[in-house]
Amino acid sequence: MTQVSDHGGGVRSARVPIPDNPLGYTLVYVVDTDAGPVLVDTGWDDPASWDTLAEGLEACGTSPTDIHGVVITHHHPDHHGLSGQVREASGAWIAMHAADAAIVRRTGETRPERWFAYMTAKLEAAGAPEDHVAPLRTARPRRLPGFSPAVPDREIVPGDLLPLPGRRLRAIWTPGHTPGHVCLHLEEQHPARLPGHGRLFSGDHLLPEITPHIGLYEDPDDATVTDPLGDYLDSLERVGRLAPAEVLPAHQYVFTDAPARVRELLTHHEERLDGLRTLLVEPLTPWQVAERMEWNRPWAEIPYGSRNIAVSEAEAHLRRLVKLGRAEAVAGSEPVTYVAV
Known part of the structure; x- marks a missing residue:
């Protein structure tokens, strides 16, 4: 697998590995500007990942010391992790x-x-069994991935052009995967003159084969009931209308026909909501819903940490059903259960 790719028009990418993760790598994009190279995302905070990024930048004709700016699509550690070292x-x-x-x-x-x-409290409220919750009561790792991220010093304002001299890169707010996820629309003719409107750095919002995780927006101090799946579906439609000539995602590979991929994802989530509503012929907790949903492997084979993510995704779908009036929480149930209406 080639580590560096040239996408033409002053845009290259480097594959930066994600340790012990089936995604394999983050595609870090290097965009030439009149003020120097600007990165779109940086990759996971790991010594081997840093070395790979540095080697990739060298192969792109630059180096970490030459970087003018870093644009982060979203805060997850496989995107934002190395930003501090670049700075x-x-x-x-x-x-x-x-x-x-x-x-x-x-x-x-x-x-x-x-x-x-x-x-611990969230999982208990979701109906997780005690043998799953118990390890969280005593777990005290010294450092968790993403717990020492660099604080950004510039704000990406939706709809605005970013300060990239000589380029036209516009921020498109696409919440869902995270509340502040952005795609970046390069409003320039495609270098190979493919039909469509420029190119789109899509982060994790739009990927060629993977459906991005849509969980809850976690904030221990905020009890607001958000609707991340609704946010994501609205954002997908916005990107579909944009109709870029080419999509440059953060994982897998570059692809075309964004509207078709958007339609696939919208259909996928509608089918998943329908299937989930079918499950709710009897009251179920979010944990029980997650156990019964279809994943990429049987529930018994899903690792501990991934089960937490699955429960969060199940809750996001339940919230969407409730908002659509297709399910409701059962009054007085503890832990809370949901049933179709």
């Missing part, structure tokens, strides 16, 4: 949407113990 090496600015920047600040200020207590 230390080059003095580059780091830009992120305000909603995700707030998460970065909050994460850095919150002790891991607070997060474990929060996750």
Whole structure:
């Protein structure tokens, strides 16, 4: 597998590995500007990943010390993890949407113990069995991935052009995967003159084969009932209408026909909501719903951490059904159960 790809028109990408993750790597894009190279995302905070990024930048004709700026699609550690090291090496600015920047600040200020207590309470409320919750009561790792992220120093404002001299890169707010996820529309003719409107750096919002995780927006101090799946579906339609000539995602590979991929994802989630509603002929907790939903492997084979993610995704779908009036929480149930209406 080639580590570096040239996408033409002053855009290249480097594959930066994600340790022990089936995704394999993050595609970090290098965009030439009149002020110097700008990165779209940076990759996971790991020594081997940093070395690979540095080697990739060298292969692109630059280096970490030459980076002018960093644009982050969203705050997850496989995208934002190395931003601090890039800034230390080059003095580059780091830009992120305000909603995700707030998460970065909050994460850095919150002790891991607070997060474990929060996750314990969330899983108990979701109906998780005691043998799953118990490890969280005593787990105290010294450092968690993403708990020492760089605080961005510039805000990405939806609809605005980013400060990239000589380029036209416009921010498109696409919440769902995270509350502050952004896609970046390069409003320039495709270098191979493919039909469509420019190119889209899609982060995790739009991927060629993977359906991105849509879970809950976690904030221990905010009890607001959000609708991340609704946010995501609205964002998908917005990107579909944009009709870029080519999509440059953060994982897998570059692809065309964004509207067709958007339709596939919209259909997938509608079918999943229908299937979930069928399950709710009897009252079920979010944990029980997650156990019965279709995943990429049987529930018994899903690792511990991935089960937490699955329950969060099940809850996001339940919230969507409730908002659509197709399900409701059973009054007085504890842990809470849901039933179709």
